[in-house]
Amino acid sequence: MSNLSIQLLKALEPWRNARAWHVAFSGGLDSTVLLHLLAQLRQIHSLPPLSAIHVHHGLQAAADAWPAHCQALCDDLGVPLQVVRVHVQAGASLERAARDARYQAFVALTQAQEVLLTGQHRDDQAETFLFRLLRGAGVSGLAAMPHQRGLGEGDLCRPLLDVPRAHLEAYAQEHNLSWIEDPSNVRTDFSRNYLRHEIFPLLTRRWPQAAASMARSASHCAEAQGLLDELARQDLQEAGSVSEFDWLGLQSLELAPITSLSPARQRNALRHWLAALGLLPDTDHWAGWDALRDARADAQPVWKLAEGQLHRAGGRIWWMAGDWLRQPIAPMQWDNPLLPLALPGNGQLQLLGQAPGGSLQVRYRQGGEVMTVKNRGHRDLKRLLNEQGLPLFARGRLPLLYVNEQLLAVANLPGLDCSPCGRWQLQWLPTKSDQGLS
Known part of the structure; x- marks a missing residue:
């Protein structure tokens, strides 16, 4: 076996027992060499079933001929090929929109215990590092592309990430491989192409090992980010106490353990926590965290992010997104209390036990309500909610049960959610706040 084959097999060792390997096959040099290497390796090694996926973006006329080229090579190698046509959304960055569409297709096609293999190499890693450096990225961004990560229900692996492009070219020439040259790759109005064709030749003439050095720096940053993530998990464990209002279904953290940290550790912990919800705020936007943290004790500060908000209430911070940012629709008649009532944009409501008689209606708080x-x-509802300590942001969504225009119960609050004699109980299952940042 060639050194390149040995290096590839070693990189793929953790996935030798996967259900399937899918190669993201553009038809370019990188993916062509990767597919050819794998097709040769499976002749002498027991490997998972191998297939290829070609994504057709439909962005240029030349691309219409690429599926046929890919199919011909796959036929020669005996590898099944699936061609997927995607729609690229118009936007400011065509590169990013095409990438998003491509990876959405990959997510849909990669099942549990399956691996998508992509052909990015060391020069790509160096370009990514420099591109993000010029955009002012932090340690996480400068870690560039990881060797592996989750992808939908499966995994993504970049087994050639430590291999220079020159080695791939030499392999392709040695085996008389032909590949597609994308005409758009020479357009220097695309940022990555500009770096590849204009900047890197200058750098490598002065520093021949520039690409290797940048890739090594990316590896150092990845290791540093791993330590930062470990520290964040420790700090978040201190703040992850259970709230008495966990039934709201909202992600929350206890504020005091976070504010006891240094400002840098606060941001590190919150970045880690918010990362599971979507894109992180940029550097300038972190002033919103300072304002939320330092507001008066009796204030109800809000940190507004792209598609969600952090609220401070009851000594905690709460993440809200999706339906939680919209006013639910009310009132609603509950004609059959034997069945759960779907609340538009607000989960569902159910009565446990023997339903009360009369005309049932569900409303939301408007102010001035009184209940027995x-x-x-008779007690003011506002005072009762204050006694319960329910966060203010949840009060306008709390279902109120009326019978013949009389406020009879408040869902989920002990002592207010049931009949005096205990014949029934009003239970609310709120909508999930699962929409992340954009």
């Missing part, structure tokens, strides 16, 4: 409480008589 066992052994306490």
